[in-house]
Amino acid sequence: MNCETGRLLTETNDPAFAxxxxxxxxxxxxxxxxxxxxxxxxxxxxxxxxxxxxxxxxPWRWMAIAASLLLAASGVWNIALLRSRVDxxxxxxxxxxxxxxxxLAGTHLLDVPSSDQHTVKPWFNGKLDxxxxxxxLEGFPLLGGRLEYIDGRPAAALIYxxxxxxxxxxxxxxxxxxxxxxxxxxxxxxxxxxxxxMAFWAVSDLNETELRQxxxxxxxxxxx
Amino acid sequence: MNPxxxxxxxxxxxxxxxxxxxxxxxxxxxxxxxxxxxxQEAFLRAFRSFETFQGNNADDSRAWLLAxxxxxxxxxxxxxGGQPTxxxxxxxxxxxxxxxxxxxILLNQAALGSLQDCLEALPLEFREAIILRDLEELxxxxxxxxxxxxxGTVMSRxxxxxxxxxxxxxxxLR
Numbered sequence: 001m002n003c004e005t006g007r008l009l010t011e012t013n014d015p016a017f018a019x020x021x022x023x024x025x026x027x028x029x030x031x032x033x034x035x036x037x038x039x040x041x042x043x044x045x046x047x048x049x050x051x052x053x054x055x056x057x058x059p060w061r062w063m064a065i066a067a068s069l070l071l072a073a074s075g076v077w078n079i080a081l082l083r084s085r086v087d088x089x090x091x092x093x094x095x096x097x098x099x100x101x102x103x104l105a106g107t108h109l110l111d112v113p114s115s116d117q118h119t120v121k122p123w124f125n126g127k128l129d130x131x132x133x134x135x136x137l138e139g140f141p142l143l144g145g146r147l148e149y150i151d152g153r154p155a156a157a158l159i160y161x162x163x164x165x166x167x168x169x170x171x172x173x174x175x176x177x178x179x180x181x182x183x184x185x186x187x188x189x190x191x192x193x194x195x196x197x198m199a200f201w202a203v204s205d206l207n208e209t210e211l212r213q214x215x216x217x218x219x220x221x222x223x224x
Numbered sequence: 225m226n227p228x229x230x231x232x233x234x235x236x237x238x239x240x241x242x243x244x245x246x247x248x249x250x251x252x253x254x255x256x257x258x259x260x261x262x263x264q265e266a267f268l269r270a271f272r273s274f275e276t277f278q279g280n281n282a283d284d285s286r287a288w289l290l291a292x293x294x295x296x297x298x299x300x301x302x303x304x305g306g307q308p309t310x311x312x313x314x315x316x317x318x319x320x321x322x323x324x325x326x327x328x329i330l331l332n333q334a335a336l337g338s339l340q341d342c343l344e345a346l347p348l349e350f351r352e353a354i355i356l357r358d359l360e361e362l363x364x365x366x367x368x369x370x371x372x373x374x375x376g377t378v379m380s381r382x383x384x385x386x387x388x389x390x391x392x393x394x395x396x397l398r
Binding site (some may be wrong): 025026028029030034037038039042043045046047050051053054 | 227228230231234235239242243245246247250251256259260263264267268271272339340343354355357358359361382386389390393
């Protein structure tokens, strides 16, 4: 007896089906076990939750995630930049070097060509909001003055000579105190210090010893 | 896959098997409310891993969905506890096979009522095999994939499940 026979028997209410049913419980189950259909409304609930899931995973969400990650990364990057930030003096040193090289490369070394400090100093009046100390120095003749722009503000450049070497001394107001510091950048010697609320940066292809001589001479004269 | 397309494809290929999913969940949990919750959960799970579905016909998608439903239900049942497990069953009832006397049984409404009770009383793994085979008419191989056991185990579970069902029916009718 197969299941189909069993079905016919049960439809005709034949007791013979009982026998078959026990010999073939799978028929019994297939025909008589309850098949539970999904309750009404379940499909709608599922569709709804799929839609939510789908929109939650939409590209907008990924974009939002990407954007916030980017923001976080840029924050970290900025902090890292701040922390690892180059010493501002390195930037000034580079500025000073550029100004020095530029002054020698072109024809614009001097705005006011004069070896007389009393000519050079007044020349800056009205051009700068500060009065740079201009000193004529023995062994380092004053050649003149020039207007410069260093570290985002106007600066005075005093030009001194030493044999065939040129010294640019840049001066600008600065509240950052600095002791005398020497450095070499691209083969040029630099010496900087601060005094009387001004920053002084001397730069030259002169050797360091002579540049130091120049600086100490200038500072002695300035103090007088 | 673009989310709208994925959803449309899922609703076209997987959602039509909702009744099969519910039927299985109901038989495994023996409770309609639990089955409803678990089927919803299973559909969400299936949707999330829809990319991994490799089949290309309705039988494949039904078997795939039923596997997700089955796992969702088993996880939940294990957490909840209380259902007779097969390990227990195999240890205690692994023995004799005494067929009930067929002639002494008449099939009637009471018998159909006890069919329901007897099926529900079966250990989970037997019930699972029987529902998938006799109600969903899946192949041994499909059931083996869903239950993650060898096909031989499926056959033995079916045989033993049916045998116990007979015993239960005979006992209830005697």
